Amino acid sequence: MSKSVYALIDCNNFYASCERVFDPQLRAKPIAILSNNDGCVIARSDEAKKAGVEMGIPEFKIRDLIKEKNIVLKSSNYALYGDMSRRVMETLRHLTPKVEPYSIDEAFMEFPKLIVEDLQTFGNKIKSTVKQWTGLPVSVGIATSKTLAKIANETAKSDPQYDGVLNLVDNPKLDALLKNTKLTDIWGMGAGLSQRLFKEGIQNAFQLKQQISRKEWVRSKLSVTGLRTVMELNGEPCLEIENIVDPRKGIMTSRSFGKAVTDFGDLSEAIAQFTSIAAEKLRAQNSVASLLHVTLRTNKYSDYKSKYKYGMEFPLHVPTANTSHLIKCGHACLDKLYQNDLRYKKAAVILTGILPKSEVQQDLFSKNQYTASEHNLMQKVDDINTKYGSDTTHFASTGINKSWQMKQQFLSPRYTSRWDDIKQAQT
Structure with missing residues (x-):
């Protein structure tokens, strides 16, 4: 028996819930978040789902429905989320x-089973604490493995009888729940593997769990990953909590413009802005980059026979995370494109050729050393922007008016990261 217990915490309707935290008038109203x-539509509240708003549908196709059902539209506010x-x-x-953060709105937790007397009570504590401290509603699934915790969470979220919290540790209903769990609803079990199992007469999570006695067969059919899933369904944890996030091998910042851009100055500002964002992410993982790539795109549908994608790479002889130098390299690419x-x-x-800052060998003859002072x-710039809001300090080359920015006519104030937005919301 496992000495640890795992919980998956998932924020309910995360984007819509974030909007409601700072605007109580949105509670119980149908909300659709736009890309x-x-x-x-990239996210919906439960009320919007019931109103018939489909995921991924273009906004212009549901304008009649929006008026009929009084659906509130919001531009995606990633700073807030x-x-x-x-x-x-x-x-x-x-x-x-x-x-272990699993996504922007999900996280796994691990804790010793012996320190928690009543897991159901602890699950309710997690739910109430997150609600009290952040204002966000969450669902909690508890089990002896991460795979079972994922199933518990999905059930707690979809079945009202559990009120958002389900503990599957020593739960007599576990096997009955697994019998009602489709293979495609198991964490990491895609359509391809599910089809392979269907042919073997295995149709649900309980039947897959029973294959624990045929480990070699499972390994041959589903590889080591599939065997781990079977073991996890039997309460044997194979997937540990990952406290360290691996540094990214490539960092990309990309945006569509609010309107077609023809002016070189506007493009120059955009490249500088995107480079600044990418460089900040690079420094956040204490890395440097040795290659910068700039891509420009036109509308491929306006003239499908013509080229619509233009790109150029700029090798950095000495890897760096200096925003100023990276912007110059980006502008050099733009000049030619x-x-x-x-x-x-x-x-x-795009920044690639990423290395840990500590592993960079300096070039004695290069003028672009990434020095300790740089x-x-x-x-310091990153610290100021983290404390007072993004773009509090920025390079002049990123511009001020930024007429090229993407269209966000339904954008809510960035309540948590911009003082000006907070003051505007209060007036």
């Missing part, structure tokens, strides 16, 4: 040090 440039996610993770770490007779719809800056300066 970049207010294009398609990201900060609220951090608050949830910090709250969970007050309850146990072993927390730009054509004044094209209408650009999107741009991207790193400290960049770190």
